[in-house]
Amino acid sequence: MSHTNALSFPPPSPSTGTAPGVSQDRSQDRGVVLQVKGLVTDFNTASGTVHAVRDVSFDLHKRQRMAIVGESGSGKSALAMSLVGLVPQPGRVTGGSVKLNGTEMVGLDDAGISRIRGKDIGLVFQDPMAALDPLKTIGSQFVETIRVHQDVSVKAARKMACDLLGEVGVTDAKRRIADYPHQYSGGMRQRVLIAMAIANDPSVVIADEPTTALDVTTQAQVLDLLAKICDERGNALVMITHNLGIVEELCDSVNVMYAGRFVESTSARALFESPAHPYSKALLNCVIDPATTKRGALPAIPGSPPDLSIDEPGCPFAARCPIGRDEPRCATERPESRALASGAVVRCHFASDIPGDEA
């Protein structure tokens, strides 16, 4: 089992230059805030153990914006939940380590993790209506969020909440703080969640599909807001998404997740310019380009993702892969992660960063 596939930031480059896709100002500050090593999360169900997260490792640096992309069932949400100790029953983190600012979070009891969650890690979920209590005003939930972690008066917390709501673009925050969640639109609710996520000045914000439930114009506003907030406050961001457009626009680095593992870790620009793993290539191929895609001839990935309760010996993508379909090695030997010359880390026997050089 390899624990060496931590994505360094910026990715190691033989030519000592800064990695592509990483803007200068954000790569200056390089302290690691979140370090994940060999994380394993299993769900023990009646029909067998589902290995949702399998040996995931990465380093998240200060101010870094990291994407985790994958399709449904790839384990990306289970990974997000594992990072903050919120894996739902019957799931459990069964191995590995998650260190936030040097503090080990795996194995902490509920009280211990509650002191960290919401304070050092902020969370933004896909469905803001489910994340908010419909029976409480925004103000009372907000004040509670602040006072759990900070020793301030209700009045002071309310003032902080008002300021934060204003900062995320809730107009007339003084009045709207007394409203209930249903009185806010979807986009506004997501702004409220972002404000709550940053209320205790966390070093890391984890956003799990934060704009999937929103319209495209609202999505654009919320993404802009997230970027602005992280820039201004210096939080690192873990963006969990299935949308490659969001990765391209918002993130410095990206991990492509398939069947519970990171199959490619690289800079965002490198992924779009020269994806190395066949799955990354196939995924990028599926993005509709109006200029070239023909009706009825959309590139599709044949088959469907593997059953995560079965731990097959080979590469989990082999059956759908243009290379792996015919390679006996892909069916029998699991690829370990290895670094390519470009700095990308991939789990594939045949991936190469020289275009057209695949076996």
Next chain:
Amino acid sequence: MSNPATAPLLRVENLNKSYGKGVGSRHRVQILRDVSFELRRGQTLGLVGESGSGKSTTAACVMGLTGVDSGLIEFDGVNLTALSKPEMRRMRKRIQMVFQDPNGSLDPRFTVADLVEEPLIIHGVTDAAERARRVAQVLDRVGITVKQAQRFPFAFSGGQRQRIAIARALVLNPDLVVLDEPVSALDVSIQAQVLNLLSDLQDELGLTYLFIVHDLAVARLMSHNIAVMNAGRIVEAGTSADVFDNTSHPYTRALLDAVPGARRRAASLAAAAPALATEGK
């Protein structure tokens, strides 16, 4: 109407629809305002817009699932708004629908074969052998084997479930299929499979699609014509190429600019469409 070869299969004219706000309230919310469009046989009209723009209400009116305040919905020369309920039920055999969420639209207690057979029973196909033949034929066409069809919906992936929902819509040999966000619940790699299937089916069977979609790239790819809806009105309509390449309405421009990856930082959305920035009214 006089010339069936050139007459549109579906013609909607000045459609208005409002809902009452609360029981017995005199205050009404106007959902559709003078919506008009035409859809030719064998073609696809993409209806795009954000949630709340009236796309789904337009579909519900065409399907006869909700009444209209005023306006004309003419299908193959027949005004649907004037039909009685039994007449509309007979007509609905020719107008079928595929919904966004196949988990919600497929009864979990039915086998797939039963689910696809059900519309035939409802619409009076009494010969069991004939029903079985048509079910097998349409399932084969969407890529589900007869053996698989003895299983229940939970045994299928999201993409397969949407294929089953498509089979269920097509088993009656409809002329018009209303597709309400048929791929937005699917992963990108699976979306492509289903979109390709829909294109192939249209070409083979001469189907006409009213395609409700918020994804502009999908809309452009699949549609011959596009109608952009905003706040209950069609604000821009034309051929796919016209609407996307020579965008004239600022709302359409704002929609196009908002697509992540495609949009550029320089273009400020708020400036392009001030109405959209004021939310939660």
